Every structure is written in structure tokens, then in C-alpha cells.
Amino acid sequence: xxxxxxxxxxxxxxxxxxxxxxxxxxxxxxxxxxxxxxxxxxxxxxxxxxxxxxxxxxxxxxxxxxxxxxxxxxxxxxxxxxxxxxxxxxxxxxxxxxxxxxxxxxxxxxxxxxxxxxxxxxxxxxxxxxxxxxxxxxxxxxxxxxxxxxxxxxxxxxxxxxxxxxxxxxxxxxxxxxxxxxxxxxxxxxxxxxxxxxxxxxxxxxxxxxxxxxxxxxxxxxxxxxxxxxxxxxxxxxxxxxxxxxxxxxxxxxxxxxxxxxxxxxxxxxxxxxxxxxxxxxxxxxxxxxxxxxxxxxxxxxxxxxxxxxxxxxxxxxxxxxxxxxxxxxxxxxxxxxxxxxxxxxxxxxxxxxxxxxxxxxxxxxxxxxxxxxxxxxxxxxxxxxx
Numbered sequence: 001x002x003x004x005x006x007x008x009x010x011x012x013x014x015x016x017x018x019x020x021x022x023x024x025x026x027x028x029x030x031x032x033x034x035x036x037x038x039x040x041x042x043x044x045x046x047x048x049x050x051x052x053x054x055x056x057x058x059x060x061x062x063x064x065x066x067x068x069x070x071x072x073x074x075x076x077x078x079x080x081x082x083x084x085x086x087x088x089x090x091x092x093x094x095x096x097x098x099x100x101x102x103x104x105x106x107x108x109x110x111x112x113x114x115x116x117x118x119x120x121x122x123x124x125x126x127x128x129x130x131x132x133x134x135x136x137x138x139x140x141x142x143x144x145x146x147x148x149x150x151x152x153x154x155x156x157x158x159x160x161x162x163x164x165x166x167x168x169x170x171x172x173x174x175x176x177x178x179x180x181x182x183x184x185x186x187x188x189x190x191x192x193x194x195x196x197x198x199x200x201x202x203x204x205x206x207x208x209x210x211x212x213x214x215x216x217x218x219x220x221x222x223x224x225x226x227x228x229x230x231x232x233x234x235x236x237x238x239x240x241x242x243x244x245x246x247x248x249x250x251x252x253x254x255x256x257x258x259x260x261x262x263x264x265x266x267x268x269x270x271x272x273x274x275x276x277x278x279x280x281x282x283x284x285x286x287x288x289x290x291x292x293x294x295x296x297x298x299x300x301x302x303x304x305x306x307x308x309x310x311x312x313x314x315x316x317x318x319x320x321x322x323x324x325x326x327x328x329x330x331x332x333x334x335x336x337x338x339x340x341x342x343x344x345x346x347x348x349x350x351x352x353x354x355x356x357x358x359x360x361x362x363x364x365x366x367x368x369x370x371x372x373x374x375x376x377x378x379x380x381x382x383x384x385x386x387x
Contacts, residue, residue: 009132016125017354021338030342031380033302033368034350036175036320040373042239043280043287050243050276059271065263067095067247068271070278075247078281083217085225091252094259097269098244099205099233104130105262106201106229106248107169111136115166120152122355122362124175124203136166140357143177148314150177150323154188161192167199168192170218173206176355176367177323178316180213190221199254201229205246208237208288210318211296219249229254234277236320237291239371243273295320295370298377302370305381311366320371323352327364329387334366345383 004011018035025032041047053059059068066072072089079085087093096102103126111117113135119127121140131138141157143150157168168189172181181189193200200218207215219228233246248258299315303322307313312325331337334351342348352365370377 009135010129013129013132017350018125021348021350024339024342025348028342028346028348030346030348031376031383032348033370033372033380034338034348036236036369036371037241038239038371039376040239043283046238046240046276046280046283049279050272053272053275058275059273061271063095063268063271063274065268066090066259067093067268068274068278071095071245071247071274071281074278074281075249079217079230079249083220085217085219085230085249087249088252092249092255094248094250094255094262095274096231096246096248096262097266098235099203099231099246100126101244101262101265102231102233102246102248102258103127103169103201103203104133105258105265106231107131107134107136108265109257109261110199110201110229110254111166114164116162116164117167117169118157118160118165119169120171120174121357122176122352122365123169124171125355127169127171128357131169137164138357139165142356142358142361143174143179144361145314145325149317150174150179150314152179152181152185152189154185157189158192161196161198165196165198167201170200170202172202172204172218173210173215173316173318175206175319176321176350176352178314178319178321180210180215180317182213183216186216186218187221190218190224193227194223197227199227199229200224202231204230204232205236206319207232209292209295209320211292211299212317215318226251229258234273234280237288238277238280240273240277243270243277245270245273245277298370298372298374301374302368302377302381305377305384306368309381309384309387320369322368322370324366324368325364326366332364334363338366345386347380347383 021034076089111134235241352362356362
């Protein structure tokens, strides 16, 4: 073979850090606080709804391309009841194979080769790969620590916009920092998008995991509904990450564009699970409140333990990740620190540097997941205390 098999757009993307760290957790018997998935299943009633759909023969064959009507209607009702955003379930809602596929399909559909895509750095690792697959150029705008949270520099964001900028890829609540963008920050992003005629693709999968502040969809701001592709999913909210059920809400034109790409990725997926998620979205508010309260307590348990172990802790406003600074421990290389941590104390974490283009900016930061059983977190805290 005269040239490498992997095309040059993806040459920088190898095995993900999550695969590496999960394998390390298994080989060392460590507590895995790396990859963000719960270690318990979601509501039994939702699981039973999936079983019932299978037994009743609903979704066992290809579901409709845009998604089953029950789920599209439930998504539209969710957006209207919680945020006052009105979407037509027939033309403005699209069901996807998780939020990751929604992001990929949106970027493949909306980005031309050479277009610039602004993303908040550090970013979920699939963002960079999806921009690359679309032939776009990613332009990172770095969130930086300010007090107890990571903040967006709005001047830096404005300076990043050029004549080649096509869209802003937004994520709030933000993974991995846990920042929830404020109303003023979102208003400034929205005003910039309107002024420069930019699209916004917004990843809101942690919308129900906000502990401090509030989640405000950017599509609610003036001039934004017609230029925003909003993405969310069931995995984080209902603890069924393996089902891979996500969705897009947008104008008919944008939804059609995303569907044009999506239909050649998975075509359709998860038929019985779609019916179950439709029921999940109609759970009473007590479910969402209990989920948030449970995770807030786990956030505090792990955050306090990390602080006692010597880390500088950025207590997250949302998501289920805690970001820490390892420099108080005399460390500066997060990647090396995370690779050594299982051997030192039997805990696995994820280095921030892999989520940055400017790796030096993320070098001292490490992320821990707290979406685990309380006894698992207590064990991790005990182990971390030996550092």
C-alpha cells in the first residue's frame, strides 16, 4: 500500500482517550470515573415501555425516517412546555441515533469544505472529528477559569468570526467544564449570530442536569429560532445511554437539511426505544427533580473528596463531570497524570488536554465523572485520599 489507509481529514483521530482509559480501568481494577455513563439503569417504567413495544411489534422493523410520531410529538411538547418553543412534530423534529449522530448529520449537512466552525474549547471529542469529516475548519474559542467556573470571553468569540465562518457549535451545559452559560452570555452569542448571519448548532444533552443557574435554549432569543439547530437526547436524562436516541428541533428547512445527511448515516435506529423515550419525556416533574437532586449530592460528595485530596476543584453548575486542576498536587501534565493515576490510587479520570486544540491550555486539568452509585464514589474518594 503506497499511502496510509485513513484519509487525511481523519488522520489526527485515533483511538479515543475513553477507550484507552476504560481499558486501563479494567486491567488495573480501578474505579472508572472516566467515561460519562451511569452504572445503574434508568426508570423501570421506561425500560418496561421498551419491552412492551418489542412484544407488541412496534418498532421491530424500520421506523419512519424522521422518527416515530409518538416521539416527535413528545419532543415538540417538551420544547413547548419547558421553554415556550413551538415546533411542528411533522416538519421540525427529527429523531437521530443519539446526539452524536445529530451533531455529525448537522455538520455534514450545513458545512461546506473550507467553512469555519467555531467551537467552545475544551469540546466533546466528536465535534472535531465531525467538523473534519464535513471538510470544515474548526476555530476554537477557549473557556478559561475565572473564580470557580470556566467562562466564555465574548471579545475572543467576536474576534474569531471571519467572512468564512459558517456556524457556531455551542454546548451548554458544557462538557467537560460543567459551565452553564448565563442569559447575558447567551444573549451576546445570539446577537453576534444575528449580526453576522451565522447558524448555531447547540448541543443541550445535559439540559436537565443543571444544579446552579438555569438552562436557557439559545433558540429562545430574538432572531435565533430560524437559525438554530437544537440537539438533545435521552441518554443523559434517563440513564439509558446505550439506547442512542437523540433528536433535532429546527425550522423545516434546517431539519430537512440535517435529515438529508442523517438518512445516509444510520437511516433509522432504535424503533422500540423511540416509543419508550416518548413515554419517558412525559414523566412527572418529580422524576426530573429527583434526578437533579441525586446528582447534586453526588457532585458535592466527589467535589469535596477531590478538594480534600489536594485538587483545585471547579464545582460544576451542570452536567455530571467535575473538572479539577492538578497543579496544587505538584503536577502539570494531565495526560501523564491520568495514565499514572490507576497505578497510584486505583481511580481512572480523563485529561482535558485531549479536548483542546491548544493542548497547553488544557494540560493541568482533569475530569472526573460522578454519575455513579454513591458507594462507588465513596470508594473513589477514599482511594484519592491516598495521593
